[in-house]
Amino acid sequence: MERPLVPLGRPRAERADAKRNRLRLLAVAREMVAEHGTANVTMDALAERAGLGKGTVFRRFGTRAGIFKALLEDEASRFQELVLAGPPPLGPGAGPAERLIAYGRVRIEFLIDNLAVAQAAMERDRGLPVAEVDMTHTHFRMLLARADLGIADLDSLALQLSAALEGPLLLFLSSPQDAEPPAAEIERRLADAWQALIERLFRMDAPPES
CATH class of the missing domain: 1.10.357.10 (Tetracycline Repressor, domain 2)
Structure with a gap:
């Protein structure tokens, strides 16, 4: 078995709701990029389309x-x-x-x-x-x-x-x-x-x- 390419520490356990939100946001962001390119993907637009609060998006990504x-x-x-x-x-x-x-x-x-x-x-x-x-x-x-x-x-x-x-x-x-x-x-x-x-x-x- 090969060793990991990058040393990996033990990750902090992700709460179920946080994981669900992360996967939801990534999936919606991919949809938006595929449909309209990157120009129209904003923090506000992503939050609205994903049905999540703006604070959740900002905490997850920090910036656009x-x-x-x-x-x-x-x-x-x-x-x-x-x-x-x-x-x-x-x-x-x-x-x-x-x-x-x-x-x-x-x-x-x-x-x-x-x-x-x-x-x-x-x-x-x-x-x-x-x-x-x-x-x-x-x-x-x-x-x-x-x-x-x-x-x-x-x-x-x-x-x-x-x-x-x-x-x-x-x-x-x-x-x-x-x-x-x-x-x-x-x-x-x-x-x-x-x-x-x-x-x-x-x-x-x-x-x-x-």
Whole structure:
């Protein structure tokens, strides 16, 4: 069994009514985003549509950006479950190179599919949200150790790979949504470049061709 990608402490028990309200708010927020995009999702509108008091919404999310952060975190937890226990190559059962490639491709798809939500989650005074970076680094470190590439400083290599994956994605998140080329083309190019990087890394210890 694999260890968790991010160290998890014992969470405080959530009251049944608080959990019910949280799930209700997240479900309604998803509906509103799907129907009208992120622009019309406000604290007041979410409270009204969910049939809950404004105070409940403010206590749960804090700010409007907090609504979208919560949506991203909920989706990220699903992604983590797939990494930990889903089918290979993203989940256990494939080799380190295959899992690194799959992780990068799915991560790129995840962020670009959630582009509008991720942009709406940006706090004006805090810049870009860096979701799952700790998870990414820890996962990469574990896979690199299993690969036995003969590289001594795996922590630094995992950090560099995390930056190579996350950096272009975060730059893309900060760009206008109507930027060219379209999102699908950017996703393909980033995913192909990530795969080429991992394939090149795993050929480093191969004997040179004569």
